[in-house]
Ligand SMILES: NC(=O)C1=CN([C@@H]2O[C@H](COP(=O)(O)OP(=O)(O)OC[C@H]3O[C@@H](n4cnc5c(N)ncnc54)[C@H](OP(=O)(O)O)[C@@H]3O)[C@@H](O)[C@H]2O)C=CC1
Ligand SMILES: CC(=O)[C@@H](O)[C@H](O)COP(=O)(O)O
């Protein structure tokens with residue numbers, strides 16, 4: 001029996017993780033879960049899974065939730081609550097599936113306690129990749145990728161000599177506006193931006209996908225997970241999201257991982273690794289699919305992708321700034337306070353105003369993260 005804790009249980013990844021847990025009751029047990037404000041779903045999940053510990057966003061919500069769930073379930077709240085869930089003594093594997101860099105501190109705390117990490121939350125690695133990976137190495141903790149591209153690469157690398165990898169190719173759908181020119185992006189709506197062509201996901205990652213910042217964050221995530229130099233990471237537009245990513249080896253062989261777009265597959269693999277458990281879903285039917293399409297990813301069409309490569313190559317605290325400014329800009333766009341094209345402007349201006357710190361400490365990262373959020377907010381007001 002593997003004991004699991006989930007951060008972000010009410011979200012898109014969190015809900016699918018609980019589905020996977022429920023589909024293998026003899027193998028997995030949910031012992032702790034954390035979410036934000038979705039009280040109804042938190043109560044429903046706590047009653048169904050009966051975890052020992054639940055965390056919610058605020059004290060008021062904790063008091064409200066407590067009345068409706070089993071008395072033996074402890075209810076905590078806030079960042080301390082997230083950390084308590086992540087480090088619960090019975091937990092073997094932590095699934096980090098909150099959105100945003102709020103995932104960083106609980107993930108670090110879990111690593112310090114020797115918990116295995118199934119990581120969906122890419123912002124954690126973008127904000128503080130070096131610190132996370134060094135701590136994981138120190139405590140001999142595996143960071144198992146949940147993100148579909150990184151799970152694909154991880155699968156392609158099984159049994160391979162990593163020093164013989166020439167490059168990795170991250171596939172990208174191109175997002176909700178992939179058939180629009182830059183000129184056509186001027187007046188796009190929030191409603192249309194939220195219509196991802198292939199995946200049903202939370203709002204933040206869906207907007208990131210439309211700007212291609214999602215792929216930019218994934219480039220930095222891949223750099224840290226696979227120790228891959230940025231010059232050996234390529235992004236390829238692929239309309240169907242069926243090839244989840246590829247690895248090119250020095251003998252020219254290309255390994256790819258394919259499947260229908262269903263996040264329960266990489267979630268389950270991160271929980272069962274190195275085993276594969278059955279999963280009853282319609283199989284990929286390539287004859288039915290017929291054609292797969294590919295195009296080059298153009299930095300002029302997708303400036304957020306360029307900015308992410310620049311931030312990654314600059315290193316130090318620049319990826320922290322990229323991520324923080326993006327989180328602010330996307331939040332503002334989701335509130336209809338700025339336009340779609342303002343997102344990239346806010347990020348680039350914030351980055352331009354930052355003097356990066358090399359090899360930052362966690363405290364320096366937190367300080368820079370706060371600075372970047374404030375700076376990004378002030379830029380937005382001018383747009
Ligand atoms: N969705 C997907 O298919 C994929 C997502 N990812 C990554 O996984 C992460 C999660 O994405 P997704 O599931 O789509 O996001 P969602 O927006 O669907 O879910 C976010 C979750 O985080 C919780 N949450 C947000 N803020 C806080 C907070 N301050 N304290 C506690 N809980 C909080 C939410 O709680 P509540 O709703 O209760 O407020 C919710 O449970 C992101 O980093 C994303 O990039 C990666 C690959 C694919
Ligand atoms: C499902 C998943 O892993 C998402 O991160 C996905 O990659 C988004 O799709 P695109 O960024 O390719 O549009």
Ligand SMILES: [Mn+2]
Pocket residue numbers: 147148149218
């Ligand atoms: Mn992805």
